[in-house]
Amino acid sequence: MTAVVAFVSQKGGVGKSTLARALATLAAETGISVRLADLDWKQQTAKHWADVRAKSGIEPPVDCRVYETTSEALADAKDVALLVIDQPGYASGQTAELARHADLIIEPTGPSIDDMRPGVLVLHELAQSGVSKDKLAVALFRVATPAEEKRARAYMGEYGYKVLDGHLPEKVSLRQLQDEGHAVTETRHGTLRGPADTLMAAMLDKLKECMSRAPERSNDERQPVRARERAVDRSR
Ligand SMILES: Nc1ncnc2c1ncn2[C@@H]1O[C@H](COP(=O)(O)OP(=O)(O)OP(=O)(O)O)[C@@H](O)[C@H]1O
Ligand SMILES: [Mg+2]
Numbered sequence: 001m002t003a004v005v006a007f008v009s010q011k012g013g014v015g016k017s018t019l020a021r022a023l024a025t026l027a028a029e030t031g032i033s034v035r036l037a038d039l040d041w042k043q044q045t046a047k048h049w050a051d052v053r054a055k056s057g058i059e060p061p062v063d064c065r066v067y068e069t070t071s072e073a074l075a076d077a078k079d080v081a082l083l084v085i086d087q088p089g090y091a092s093g094q095t096a097e098l099a100r101h102a103d104l105i106i107e108p109t110g111p112s113i114d115d116m117r118p119g120v121l122v123l124h125e126l127a128q129s130g131v132s133k134d135k136l137a138v139a140l141f142r143v144a145t146p147a148e149e150k151r152a153r154a155y156m157g158e159y160g161y162k163v164l165d166g167h168l169p170e171k172v173s174l175r176q177l178q179d180e181g182h183a184v185t186e187t188r189h190g191t192l193r194g195p196a197d198t199l200m201a202a203m204l205d206k207l208k209e210c211m212s213r214a215p216e217r218s219n220d221e222r223q224p225v226r227a228r229e230r231a232v233d234r235s236r
Contacts, residue, residue: 002077003211005084005203006102010122012089014115015108015141015168017045018184019203020086021062025183026200028060033080036064037073039098040088053181070098095122099131104210106164106203108141111152120159133161134213137206139199140167164206166198 005023007016020036027034038046050064063080067073070085077083087098099105105126109119119138127133138156140163143149149167156163168174169192174184185196 001214002074002080003082003104003207004074004077004102005082005104005106005207006087006098007085007106007108008087008095008098008122009089009107009109009119010095011109011115011118014089014110014119015139016089017049017086018168018178019106019108019139019141019199020084021046021049021178022183022185022196022200023203024062024064024082024084025060026185026204027082027084028062032082034063034082034084035077035080036062037077037083037085038064038066039068039070039073039085039094041066041068043088046086049178049181052179056181058181070094070101074101096126096129096131099126099129099135103135103214104137104203104207105131105135106137106139108139109152109156110142111140111144111148113155116152116155120156120161123159123161135210137162137164137203139164139203142170143167143195144170162206164199164202166195166200166202168196168199 007020009016024034024036036046036050038044044066047064047066050062054061073083073085107119107123109115123136126136138161140149140152153163168184171192174187174192177187178184185200187193
């Protein structure tokens with residue numbers, strides 16, 4: 001059975017693509033067969049990054065494909081153990097459907113109230129639509145100081161959603177690293193790596209916990225492909 005992790009948010013620019021790329025890279029490094037599904041078929045942020053990575057010969061390569069729909073990404077994932085889905089922002093309709101089929105839904109958020117408030121609303125919507133709170137987790141993105149992290153944890157924690165340990169530090173050097181085709185976790189800078197590694201480890205632990213609860217089901221049961229939905233793998 002393919003494990004499915006989806007990065008979602010209503011708000012744009014809160015770290016979906018960054019963290020999806022980091023998780024796919026980490027999985028590939030550890031020998032897990034993984035695909036990064038770029039559902040943001042207009043921006044194709046993840047796909048462009050994977051192409052830069054491949055052109056620069058950075059190991060391990062990350063298999064990234066572009067899809068228009070969740071159904072297509074899931075139907076194409078039978079050959080991998082892990083599917084990491086990078087969703088576009090402002091996709092409320094799609095998010096509810098995706099959440100039903102994902103084993104773990106990660107909502108990244110910046111530490112400002114501007115970012116966290118809409119983040120909480122999306123989580124409420126998902127929970128109200130029947131998605132188990134146990135499948136939902138928040139990842140803190142672009143945190144500048146320990147005080148900022150503490151404040152963000154206190155705010156998100158009030159709503160009872162799991163906030164993953166660790167965070168991605170706010171750093172120009174991490175942004176540049178990613179522009180060159182690396183994952184943000186591929187920095188050699190120990191003080192940046194520490195909180196980012198903690199975050200990635202927390203994601204993997206949460207996924208293991210979700211998978212241990214997931215009922216056995218095949219990919220076919222997970223999502224039948226509708227004939228009219230044609231794959232848009234722009235990489236081919
Ligand atoms: N550690 C970091 N510090 C500062 N900036 C960062 C860091 N990591 C990523 N960024 C930048 O933050 C911006 C938003 O990140 P990202 O593209 O991952 O968000 P997103 O949620 O996928 O956005 P969208 O909704 O447009 O798809 C990008 O410009 C990215 O380069
Ligand atoms: Mg994105």
